[in-house]
Amino acid sequence: MPPGNQYKPLPPIDSVAPAIIKYWKQRKTDIWILDKLRTRHLDLTEYGMGLSSFVKMRESLGLYPSRTRKQGHDIESIREAMVRLRLQYPKAGRKEISDLLFNEEGMSVSRNVITTYFAVYEPELVLQRRANRLKRKRFWAAGVNDMWCVDQHDKWKYKFGLALHVGLDPFAGRYLWMKVYWTNSNPRLILKYYLDVVEELGFMPLISQSDPGVENFGLANGHTLLRHMHDPSLVDTLQHRWMNEEKNVMPEIAWSQLRRRFTPGFEDILDIGVNKGWYHPNILLESLVFRFVFIPWLQAELDAYIQRLNNSQKRADRNKILPHGVPNDIFENAEEYGALDFKVRVHPHTIQQVRELYAPPSHPVFQLVPPDFNELAQQFYGQISDPPPQVTRTNVWDIYLAILGRFEHLDSLHQTVTELDDRWGYALTMARDDYHEELELMPNLQDLPEGTRNGGIYLGGVNNGLGLNVAQSNRLDDMMNRDLPLPHGSLDIVEVEAPFAVYSSDEEFDEEQVESLLTVGL
Numbered sequence: 001m002p003p004g005n006q007y008k009p010l011p012p013i014d015s016v017a018p019a020i021i022k023y024w025k026q027r028k029t030d031i032w033i034l035d036k037l038r039t040r041h042l043d044l045t046e047y048g049m050g051l052s053s054f055v056k057m058r059e060s061l062g063l064y065p066s067r068t069r070k071q072g073h074d075i076e077s078i079r080e081a082m083v084r085l086r087l088q089y090p091k092a093g094r095k096e097i098s099d100l101l102f103n104e105e106g107m108s109v110s111r112n113v114i115t116t117y118f119a120v121y122e123p124e125l126v127l128q129r130r131a132n133r134l135k136r137k138r139f140w141a142a143g144v145n146d147m148w149c150v151d152q153h154d155k156w157k158y159k160f161g162l163a164l165h166v167g168l169d170p171f172a173g174r175y176l177w178m179k180v181y182w183t184n185s186n187p188r189l190i191l192k193y194y195l196d197v198v199e200e201l202g203f204m205p206l207i208s209q210s211d212p213g214v215e216n217f218g219l220a221n222g223h224t225l226l227r228h229m230h231d232p233s234l235v236d237t238l239q240h241r242w243m244n245e246e247k248n249v250m251p252e253i254a255w256s257q258l259r260r261r262f263t264p265g266f267e268d269i270l271d272i273g274v275n276k277g278w279y280h281p282n283i284l285l286e287s288l289v290f291r292f293v294f295i296p297w298l299q300a301e302l303d304a305y306i307q308r309l310n311n312s313q314k315r316a317d318r319n320k321i322l323p324h325g326v327p328n329d330i331f332e333n334a335e336e337y338g339a340l341d342f343k344v345r346v347h348p349h350t351i352q353q354v355r356e357l358y359a360p361p362s363h364p365v366f367q368l369v370p371p372d373f374n375e376l377a378q379q380f381y382g383q384i385s386d387p388p389p390q391v392t393r394t395n396v397w398d399i400y401l402a403i404l405g406r407f408e409h410l411d412s413l414h415q416t417v418t419e420l421d422d423r424w425g426y427a428l429t430m431a432r433d434d435y436h437e438e439l440e441l442m443p444n445l446q447d448l449p450e451g452t453r454n455g456g457i458y459l460g461g462v463n464n465g466l467g468l469n470v471a472q473s474n475r476l477d478d479m480m481n482r483d484l485p486l487p488h489g490s491l492d493i494v495e496v497e498a499p500f501a502v503y504s505s506d507e508e509f510d511e512e513q514v515e516s517l518l519t520v521g522l
Contacts, residue, residue, distance in 0.1 A: 008048030010057070016041055017061055024063050026311045026326045027102065030055060040333070073109045075117040081105040082117060088265035088393065094118065096261055099312050103304075141171040142468055143340035144331055145205040146460040147241070148176060150194070150219060151251030152184040155259070160270050161281035161290065161431065162298070164258075167193060169205070170250040171339065173314060174327035175306040178258075180298045182291050182368075183431045187218030187439045188359040192366065194219050195359065198226070199351050203343035206461030207448065209241040211248050216240075217441045222354045224442060229350045234464065238445040241459055262305050266298070273397050278404075284420055284428055285407055288369045291427075292377045293400045295368060297391040340472060342462060358439070365437075370424045380406040 019041050023033040034054045038044060049057075078101065085092070085100050092100060094114050101107040101114075141147055153164035163184035167176040176197045183189065198204045208223040210216040220240035227239040243249075273279040279286050310328045325337055334341035355361070369377065380403045382388050391399055429435055448465030450458065458467045468476070 008044075008046070010049055010053055011042055011047040013057060013060065016057070020058055020061060020063070022311075022328070024058070025103075025307075026313075026329065030058070033058075073107060073113055075113060075120055078107060078109055078113065078117060079121075081107060082121070089261060090264045091260050095312070099308055103308050142458070142460050142462045143342055144169060144172050144334040145203070145341055145343040146171060146462060147207045147209045148194075148205045149209045149248055149250050150190065150216070151211060151248050151255070152215065153255045153258070154184070155263070156180075156267075156270070157184075159274065159281070160279075161287055162270075162295070163431075164255075165190065165193060166251050166254050167197065168250060168254060169331060172327050172331035172334070174310055174331040175254070178254075178302045178306050180295055180302055182287075182295070182427075183365065185213075185215040185433070185435075186365045186430070186437050187215050188363055188437060189218075189365050190215055191218035191222040191359045192355075195222060195351055195355055198346055199348070201343075203345050206342050206344065207239050207241055207465075209243060209248065209459075212242045212244060214436065214439070217439050218358050221439070221442050222358050224445065225354050225357075226346060226350055227344070229353075230344055230346065236444075236446055237464060238442065238447055239461065241448065241461075243459075257309075258305075262302075266301065269393060269396065270294075273400065278397065278401060282428070284424060286404065287428060288373055288424060289377065289400055289404045289407060292369050292374065292381075293391060293396060293403065297396055338476070340468075340476065364426065365430060367427070370427055373424055373427075376407070376410070377403055 016037055019037060020033060023036060028036075030051065034049065034051055037049060037054070042049065081101060082097070085097065085104065089096065089100060094111065097114055098109060098111070101109050147170065148167055149170055150165065150167045153166070156162040156164065161182060162180055163182065165177070165179045165181070165184045167178075168174060169176060177193050179193055181189065194208070204223065204226055206227075208219055210219060220238060224237075224239040228235045273290075279290055281287055281290075311326060313326045314324065330337050330339070368374065381399070383406065384399065384402050389395060389399060448461065450465065458465075460467070462472070463469055
């Protein structure tokens with residue numbers, strides 16, 4: 001147990017509240033949180049904190065114990081909450097349901113209770129999950145921020161006019177963004193997603209990685225230029241990897257998880273308007289109202305989804321060479337998990353330079369809807385009620401229909417289809433597959449070499465693609481051999497021989513079955 005206060009004053013609550021809340025959301029114990037506060041956040045020469053004073057501070061933030069034994073739930077007490085959750089997450093498994101009960105219902109429920117509930121109320125889903133085939137793929141990275149991988153997802157594009165995009169750190173398993181918008185094929189938009197995260201974090205990875213395609217030229221150019229600005233020795237190389245035969249494995253796994261965990265319930269909601277003839281993606285007015293109402297709402301739902309995943313510890317697997325822990329914690333404290341962190345600090349003015357060059361804020365791709373349409377839509381939204389209703393899963397189509405009806409009856413919009421198309425039609429044109437942004441890849445740059453180890457292939461960015469040098473390998477050895485213990489259960493390394501496996505995007509993955517092997521000693 002951490003030592004007591006020793007009569008030193010407590011730190012100001014504002015200075016530690018964000019950390020307490022963050023670790024509480026990760027479902028850490030009081031003792032674990034107190035230890036991290038003392039080792040990561042407190043100046044122990046000035047402040048002190050014991051367990052009892054920590055508990056009082058935690059409770060002052062409104063964070064009260066809601067642990068499993070204290071709540072004492074059984075299958076009947078969780079029944080009502082489970083029915084609600086199944087409407088949105090019909091295929092969630094035990095761990096996912098445990099996280100959902102905790103994060104969305106404020107309920108801490110034991111594994112045995114959830115398993116029993118499944119057996120009593122959902123036996124057919126248990127059989128379905130057990131029938132899933134185990135499919136394993138291997139993926140290599142040298143540590144946190146070695147690479148960030150991005151990918152697009154088009155399953156909702158043609159039916160609903162919604163395009164998804166993801167960025168993640170594969171080593172930590174941390175989602176950097178998951179976006180929904182009316183396009184995911186504009187290179188300036190993809191670069192904006194990346195630059196926004198770099199600006200927020202204050203650092204970038206060694207390399208970016210994506211499937212080949214012009215939609216990723218902005219990311220490749222922008223990241224490469226930032227790396228060149230901060231390290232002139234790299235000026236003749238493209239600091240981006242195009243994943244061809246090897247495929248962009250980790251984002252594909254993320255999409256498989258999304259299709260299993262998130263998509264079914266929300267797709268049912270989206271289908272309502274399509275099936276009833278309320279919404280046609282190719283009709284201009286309906287499409288713009290849909291974007292105005294649905295995209296911000298779905299983005300908020302996706303933000304909550306990835307926050308939950310980033311704060312949830314993955315199931316321990318003795319076959320994984322990844323650190324076992326909460327993705328947010330691994331991403332922020334790599335060395336405590338026996339891993340290296342390769343982040344590159346970024347000067348804010350360089351981000352602005354790259355943004356102005358490749359993703360200027362005035363570009364129309366960054367408009368959710370045309371500005372004059374947005375002004376009218378905001379006005380109509382405010383007329384629905386006072387105050388305007390919050391968009392929810394149950395009223396989203398009602399709000400859409402209310403705003404659409406006001407547009408259709410607006411006298412000033414009694415114009416021909418051609419006139420409306422001249423005014424706002426560019427918004428649909430830019431979302432079409434045959435629309436191409438004029439953005440060329442930076443010329444005369446060499447691709448990064450492929451590092452090797454025992455016949456394996458390394459496709460990260462350490463030492464400009466060659467992999468760990470002797471000093472970095474020795475540093476890893478020191479961390480593995482040091483007397484200070486690693487976090488409990490944090491690292492479980494096995495010997496592996498296979499290099500980079502060929503991945504087929506036709507395959508489906510189950511997050512609790514996927515083996516993503518990332519090497520820490522290339």
